[in-house]
Amino acid sequence: MSDLSRRKLIWTGLAAAAGVTGLGVAARIAQKYGLVPPDHGGIYGLGETLTYASQRLLTRHSLAREFSRSQISKRPVPNEMPPLNEAFKHLQAGGFADWRLSVDGMVARPGTFSLAQLKSYPSRSQITQLACEEGWSYIAEWTGVALSHILELVGIQPQARYVVYFSIDPDWWESIDMADALHPQTFIAYGLNGDELPVGNGGPLRLRLPRQLGYKSVKFITHMTVTDSLKGFGKGLGSAAPEAGYAWYAGI
Numbered sequence: 702m703s704d705l706s707r708r709k710l711i712w713t714g715l716a717a718a719a720g721v722t723g724l725g726v727a728a729r730i731a732q733k734y735g736l737v738p739p740d741h742g743g744i745y746g747l748g749e750t751l752t753y754a755s756q757r758l759l760t761r762h763s764l765a766r767e768f769s770r771s772q773i774s775k776r777p778v779p780n781e782m783p784p785l786n787e788a789f790k791h792l793q794a795g796g797f798a799d800w801r802l803s804v805d806g807m808v809a810r811p812g813t814f815s816l817a818q819l820k821s822y823p824s825r826s827q828i829t830q831l832a833c834e835e836g837w838s839y840i841a842e843w844t845g846v847a848l849s850h851i852l853e854l855v856g857i858q859p860q861a862r863y864v865v866y867f868s869i870d871p872d873w874w875e876s877i878d879m880a881d882a883l884h885p886q887t888f889i890a891y892g893l894n895g896d897e898l899p900v901g902n903g904g905p906l907r908l909r910l911p912r913q914l915g916y917k918s919v920k921f922i923t924h925m926t927v928t929d930s931l932k933g934f935g936k937g938l939g940s941a942a943p944e945a946g947y948a949w950y951a952g953i
């Protein structure tokens with residue numbers, strides 16, 4: 702069966718099961734095809750499963766909308782942020798020369814990258830919208846290296862299913878599945894609107910993921926790990942967001 706007709710069949714099954722026999726059956730079909738998000742438990746779990754499963758089946762390879770330079774918002778709104786910690790301030794005082802991104806887990810060649818190294822890899826740009834769950838948004842041009850490029854360098858193992866990424870601020874960590882990790886618009890970003898990425902917007906290094914809400918684009922990233930299970934991280938719900946009542950999968 703072609704990929705498309707297989708997807709159609711699963712989707713038809715999901716929709717029919719959700720409509721006719723009740724949501725529980727739809728959730729079981731999603732489970733059978735590995736389309737259950739890590740935060741599937743609890744009151745909203747069924748809804749999360751249906752959202753994630755249907756998005757994955759229908760829009761797996763689709764691109765977030767890109768805009769023209771003339772549509773770039775006048776002032777990108779930096780999200781309100783608490784004061785940054787001492788570790789951050791120390792690195793900032795040194796002009797971020799000692800900032801490192803380490804990548805480990807289910808990879809053939811774990812690595813640690815400086816900003817200069819990351820900037821030496823093929824750079825990409827995208828003019829996309831950053832949308833916050835609170836309702837505001839802005840359009841900006843992001844520059845960085847594709848996460849897929851880094852994953853290729855470290856060599857992900859075939860069992861890998863998720864990439865978990867961490868901020869220097871321990872309150873912020875998220876994860877994405879391989880479809881989003883390898884997606885061409887998923888960047889490790891170091892530039893904004895032609896300049897260095899300002900600290901207010903996550904400089905010197907943040908994840909940029911235009912296919913999901915702003916909170917998945919974690920600022921100040923220092924560490925990533927590739928895994929086949931999210932159970933061992935935090936409360937096992939996949940990221941900080943569901944621990945605070947938001948969805949792990951925040952597709953837009």
Ligand SMILES: Nc1nc2c(c(=O)[nH]1)N[C@H]1C(S)=C(S)[C@@H](COP(=O)(O)O)O[C@H]1N2
Nearest residue numbers: 778779780833868873902915916918919920
């Ligand atoms: N480390 C860290 N990352 C973060 C946040 C934060 O407070 N700390 N806020 C998130 C939220 S809720 C949004 S909407 C975006 C905002 O990005 P911006 O400040 O560039 O607009 O960053 C996300 N990444």
Ligand SMILES: [Mo]
Nearest residue numbers: 833834915916
């Ligand atoms: Mo947000």
